[in-house]
Structure formats: structure tokens, C-alpha cells
Amino acid sequence: MKYSQLTFENPNCKPAPPHLRRDQIIAKLKENFDFENAHLRSSSNNEGEGVLSKCYGYEAPDQAKDLGIYPYFREIEAMNGAHVTIGGRDVITVSSNNYLGLTNDPRVVEAGKTALEKFGTGCTGSRFLNGTLSLHKKLEKDISHFLKRDDTIVMSTGYQANQGTISCLLGRKDIAFSDRENHASIYEGCAVAAGKTVRFRHNDMDHLEYCLKKYRGVEGKLIITDSVFSMSGDIANLPGIVKLARDYKASILVDEAHGMGVMGEAGRGVTSYYNLEKEIDIYVGTFSKSMGSIGGFVSAHPKITEYIRHKASAFIFTAALPPASVAGVNTALNIMIQEPERIRQLHNNAAYMKKGLFDMGFQINNNPIPIIPIKIGDEALTLYFNQLLFDNGVFAGVAVSPVVPAFHAMIRTSYTSAHTQEDLDHVLHTFKIIGTDLGIISQ
Numbered sequence: 382m383k384y385s386q387l388t389f390e391n392p393n394c395k396p397a398p399p400h401l402r403r404d405q406i407i408a409k410l411k412e413n414f415d416f417e418n419a420h421l422r423s424s425s426n427n428e429g430e431g432v433l434s435k436c437y438g439y440e441a442p443d444q445a446k447d448l449g450i451y452p453y454f455r456e457i458e459a460m461n462g463a464h465v466t467i468g469g470r471d472v473i474t475v476s477s478n479n480y481l482g483l484t485n486d487p488r489v490v491e492a493g494k495t496a497l498e499k500f501g502t503g504c505t506g507s508r509f510l511n512g513t514l515s516l517h518k519k520l521e522k523d524i525s526h527f528l529k530r531d532d533t534i535v536m537s538t539g540y541q542a543n544q545g546t547i548s549c550l551l552g553r554k555d556i557a558f559s560d561r562e563n564h565a566s567i568y569e570g571c572a573v574a575a576g577k578t579v580r581f582r583h584n585d586m587d588h589l590e591y592c593l594k595k596y597r598g599v600e601g602k603l604i605i606t607d608s609v610f611s612m613s614g615d616i617a618n619l620p621g622i623v624k625l626a627r628d629y630k631a632s633i634l635v636d637e638a639h640g641m642g643v644m645g646e647a648g649r650g651v652t653s654y655y656n657l658e659k660e661i662d663i664y665v666g667t668f669s670k671s672m673g674s675i676g677g678f679v680s681a682h683p684k685i686t687e688y689i690r691h692k693a694s695a696f697i698f699t700a701a702l703p704p705a706s707v708a709g710v711n712t713a714l715n716i717m718i719q720e721p722e723r724i725r726q727l728h729n730n731a732a733y734m735k736k737g738l739f740d741m742g743f744q745i746n747n748n749p750i751p752i753i754p755i756k757i758g759d760e761a762l763t764l765y766f767n768q769l770l771f772d773n774g775v776f777a778g779v780a781v782s783p784v785v786p787a788f789h790a791m792i793r794t795s796y797t798s799a800h801t802q803e804d805l806d807h808v809l810h811t812f813k814i815i816g817t818d819l820g821i822i823s824q
């Protein structure tokens with residue numbers, strides 16, 4: 382079915398006014414959005430007004446809803462692998478990070494149920510004081526063993542693992558050297574830390590070296606990078622980072638949120654892919670992607686983990702990861718190790734989509750990562766494209782400024798081992814029709 386035959390059906394939006402045609406909608410969007418200065422323009426500049434006036438003057442989400450292109454907070458009524466139900470309609474999701482399709486695995490669900498019955502719904506306290514369960518300790522042991530690391534701390538989210546670790550390690554005289562495309566939790570950890578942060582250009586080893594040289598005299602240096610960048614799907618240049626860390630006597634923290642379960646031997650991440658496991662001082666991970674749940678962890682030398690355990694506010698002053706999640710993650714980890722065909726299928730699916738999209742004329746990142754951003758550039762066009770995908774049964778992510786620089790807007794797609802051939806072909810077909818009709822690719 383051709384998208385232009387469809388009406389806007391997003392249950393979270395008012396239907397687009399029928400008298401507005403596609404180019405008028407895009408023109409109207411451009412009028413309303415100021416992507417350089419704010420995500421969605423506020424009608425009030427708040428100068429000299431009360432703290433809350435910015436909220437009352439913030440109308441852009443409503444404007445986007447009126448135009449029928451609001452892409453956020455879609456209400457999912459059911460989830461099953463690569464399919465979700467929204468507004469009573471079955472759609473294929475290409476926006477989830479459930480890389481190994483484990484969220485609905487009966488064994489993972491059963492492990493969660495058993496833990497729920499044995500321990501109840503939550504720990505109602507922090508790991509530090511009263512929330513450390515035998516389940517947490519077992520998972521920590523299993524992760525350490527899997528990653529061949531000495532010790533691991535399981536935390537409540539990956540966000541807190543980054544934020545808590547970085548903020549407690551960076552002392553007043555220390556400097557973090559952080560890739561500009563690092564995750565928000567790394568930015569946040571650096572912002573809260575007492576030490577200074579220097580941001581190096583994305584994956585640019587010459588610039589990192591320039592920065593390290595500039596602060597050569599500083600003793601405490603920590604290079605921080607995502608192993609796989611969540612928006613672009615780029616892989617960090619870990620060999621380059623390791624070399625510079627040696628030359629300039631810096632430590633290294635790698636966030637393997639999108640690397641674990643995807644890259645390296647048995648899914649050990651990009652550090653394993655490059656055979657650099659021994660060179661990385663701190664390995665941070667999350668359970669919200671390949672492990673299909675929630676939670677995060679830090680693996681490092683026991684002297685480092687013991688320090689973090691007693692100093693990281695984001696770990697100490699928050700409730701422990703609940704029993705059902707911990708047990709589910711532990712089972713997911715075991716399944717990942719025992720069923721390597723999942724990772725193979727994931728890579729086959731990613732390669733199939735990259736080839737298909739590339740052959741159509743879209744700009745595609747050329748690596749094995751299952752994150753495929755479709756670069757559109759123009760924000761209004763991107764939001765409109767995204768809505769048309771949704772109307773045609775494809776639920777993709779969208780990244781506009783300030784998540785990406787202004788006029789670098791993209792549709793963010795990600796693939797899993799759970800996508801079937803039929804799913805992937807439907808997604809490709811939909812991209813082709815809409816991309817052609819919007820003039821982004823030619824027929």
C-alpha cells in the first residue's frame with residue numbers, strides 16, 4: 382500500500398488537518414521548530430519570569446501533535462519480539478535494543494517469575510545497606526567469569542553505572558578525555574565530577590592526542606569512550622585509544638552498552654573484538670539492550686570496584702535492581718553464551734538491512750553493528766518521514782537536535798535476531814516507497 386493513501390493514525394496525535402498537503406506540513410513544521418536552540422521551540426523566552434513559566438509557555442509538543450508528526454511516548458499495548466501493538470495495530474519495531482530477542486524468551490520470563498515468588502517485588506533499599514541479594518552476588522560472579530574480569534558491581538541502570546563510576550573516580554586534579562558522541566550518562570558523570578573534562582572530536586585520534594599532549598603534566602588522566610556509539614552505530618577506535626593511553630599514561634573506561642551481546646568472542650564486546658580486554662581498566666555495561674531487561678554493571682580490578690562500591694552516590698543512594706530483573710538477566714546471559722546462533726542471526730539481519738538500504742540509495746554506516754541510522758538532515762522532513770513509516774507499520778526511532786547537531790536529523794533503526802525475513806522485507810519495502818516519494822532516494 383502506498384503511504385499517501387493512508388491517513389495519520391497515531392493514537393497519541395490528533396489527525397493531521399486534511400487540508401494540509403505534505404509540503405505544507407513540512408513548511409509549517411519548519412516555522413514552528415527552532416532546532417538550533419531548543420528541541421522544540423518555546424513560545425516564551427522566560428526572561429525575568431518565574432521558574433515555571435517555561436513550562437506554561439512550552440507549546441511545541443502540542444504543535445507537533447496537531448501536525449500529526451509527534452514521535453515520542455507512543456503507548457505500547459503488547460510486545461512480542463520484533464512486534465509491538467500500538468493503538469490496537471501490530472507494527473514491526475526497528476527502534477528496540479533487544480538485540481538477541483531475549484525479552485520474551487520463556488526461560489528468561491520463568492526465571493523472573495521464580496525470583497519474584499521467592500524474594501517479592503523489590504529490595505526497598507540500596508545494595509549498600511539492605512538490598513544485596515544472593516542473586517546480585519551470583520550475577521556479579523557470572524559476569525566477571527564471562528568477561529574474564531576480576532570483579533563486577535551490578536547497579537540499577539547503565540546510566541547510573543556510568544554516572545556513578547565517573548563522578549566518584551575523577552578527583553579535583555584529574556582530567557577526563559571524553560569522546561564528543563559519548564552517551565548522556567557519561568556527560569552527566571563528567572559534569573558532576575570534581576575534575577575537569579576535555580571533549581575530543583568523535584573517534585579522532587589526532588585530536589585526542591592533541592588534548593592529551595596539552596595536559597601531559599597532569600597525572601590523573603581517564604579516557605572515556607562508548608565502544609559502539611548509540612546514535613551513529615560507529616565503533617570506537619579502541620586500538621588507537623589504547624596506544625595513546627600507553628603513550629600518555631592514561632587509564633581507560635569503555636562503555637560497552639551496545640557492544641556486549643553484539644561484538645567480540647561470544648558477545649564479550651568491542652574490547653574482545655579487538656583483543657584488548659587486558660588493556661581496558663574499566664568495563665561498563667547495561668542489561669537494557671542485549672540482556673533484554675534493566676540494570677547496569679561495572680567490571681574492573683577489585684581495588685577499583687571496592688572503591689566505587691563505597692563512593693559512588695548513584696550506587697549507594699538508590700534502590701537495588703529488583704530480584705525478577707536480576708534473575709532474568711542471569712538467565713539471558715547464560716542463553717547468550719549457550720546459543721551463539723543468536724549473535725550470528727543478528728549479524729545476518731544487520732547485513733541484510735545494510736545492503737538493502739544501501740542498494741536503494743540511502744547513506745549507510747559500513748560496519749557490523751545492528752544500529753543503522755538513516756541520515757536525512759532536515760528535521761521537519763525526518764519527523765514527517767518517521768510518521769509515514771509508523772503509519773505503514775514500521776516503528777523507528779528519530780533523532781533531531783539537540784540529540785544530534787542541528788540539520789543532522791536521522792531516523793534511527795536497530796535490528797535484532799528476532800526479526801524475520803518477512804519483517805525485514807516489509808521494512809525495506811516501506812523505506813523504499815517513502816524515501817522515493819519524499820525525494821530522498823531516486824527510483
Ligand SMILES: Cc1ncc(COP(=O)(O)O)c(C=O)c1O
Nearest residue numbers: 538539540564611638667669676
Ligand atoms: C551508550 C549507552 N550507555 C549507557 C546507556 C544507559 O543504559 P541504561 O538503559 O541501562 O540506563 C545507554 C542507553 O541508552 C547507552 O546507549
